[in-house]
Amino acid sequence: IYLNVQAEDSTGVYSSVLTIDIIVCPLCNYNGVCNTDSVASSFLEGHFQILECDCLPAYSGVYCEFEVDACETFPCSVGQTCTDLTADQQGNNTIGYICGPCPTGSTDVNGTCEDINECLDSTICDQNCIDTYRSYRCSCRPGFRLDSENKRTCNDIDECAVGTSNCEQICINSPGNYTCACRNGYTLNNDYATCTIDPINSGICQQCEQVCTVSNGQVNCECNLGYKIDDTDATKCVDIDECRDKSNQPCSQICTNTEGKYECSCNAGYKLDIDLVSCVECDIYHYGDNCSSTCNCHGRGNCDSVVGCVCDEHW
Ligand SMILES: [Ca+2]
Ligand SMILES: [Ca+2]
Incomplete structure (x- = not known):
């Protein structure tokens, strides 16, 4: 569309043609205002222009037609819930989401959940303390065994x-x-x-x-x-033959009698504990006999303590 103007005087003489520029300010869906400094589309050698919209923080799109899902970019820490605010709730605030409380084992440091080093508390474990992501675990010196109930004290x-x-x-x-x-x-x-x-x-x-x-x-x-x-x-x-008395087995799982002694072993999915008689289940990364095999499921399955990776559907 051109908007051309040409004047004609009483003697029938025409002026030159004047093309009037048309600059359209779009509605921006009532979710923003048009930006007079920025052109979104330009037609007819610049004679017809549509201005860009400056959207409210809760909206996006050329004409502010999309409501932003502020949680889409995962702004919260791992394990933290993200709640997208409605446009009304957000108003003119640039942040359109609310993060839930930091998960157990972490604490809020300037808006992100940082791992807590529980081991700084020297009373948390009886003997050794190992700080892990969002948690910790206790271990014992040689000759001691971690209490299977409280996982904290070390028993001789x-x-x-x-x-x-x-x-x-x-x-x-x-x-x-x-x-x-x-x-x-x-x-x-x-x-x-x-x-x-x-x-x-x-x-x-x-x-x-x-x-x-x-x-x-x-x-x-x-x-x-x-x-x-x-x-x-x-x-x-x-x-x-220490293994003979089935009702009073020295081993928690498999007992093999030997000359002057006996040996304990464990079923697949377990490994022999440091007391050499009890069996403990493989951790979540290991499986098989004596937990000697390592699972590498690439995040597409779970590690079964006996057979290894059990793939998610379609993998
Ligand atoms: Ca002892
Ligand atoms: Ca024996």
Whole structure:
């Protein structure tokens, strides 16, 4: 559309043609005002122009026809809810959303949720503290085991009771450790575990297969830890099958008897705990026998502790 003007005087002479520029201010859907300094579209060599809209913060689009979803760009921290304000609620404010409270384990620092280092509180764990994203976990020094109920205190592992000591004759439990000792007539070796008979007794003790105690000149045969006197020959020792009594298993899952000892193992999806008798479930990143395989599901599935990644539908 041109708007041309030409004048004609009384003698019939025409003036030159004057083209009048038309500048249109759009309505901006009542959600903004037109910007007189900025042209959105220009036609007819600039003689017909449509101005751009300056939209209210809650609207976008050339003519402010779209209501902005302020949460679309995920302005809040991970784990925080985002609520998009209505245009009325927002008014002239540039921020059109409200973030919910910071998730557990984080705290608001200048509008973003920052991880809390719970370990700065030295009382939060009994022994060791490991700060993790939005959480923490406690761990224990060698010889201790984390309490499975409160996950905070560390309980001594009784190596003598669970049979994981390497003591030959006598085991004495202590907090975080254990010590070995020997029967009367024996001396503890430099390995602090095995025993050697005193030379004075070695002569009269030859009949005993393992341990020999002498009192009032009377020889008594006994056995090392993990062995018992043979029913048919009181000088001999036989291995105790710790796994045989099904009602009183030393292992929480799988028990394998060995000569003088026994070994515990776990079903797939579990690994042997540091006490060497209990089994703990694999963490969320590991699976399989003894949790030795690592899941890498690329965010498209969950790690099953037995079989590994279980993919989401369509993956
Ligand atoms: Ca101990
Ligand atoms: Ca055994």
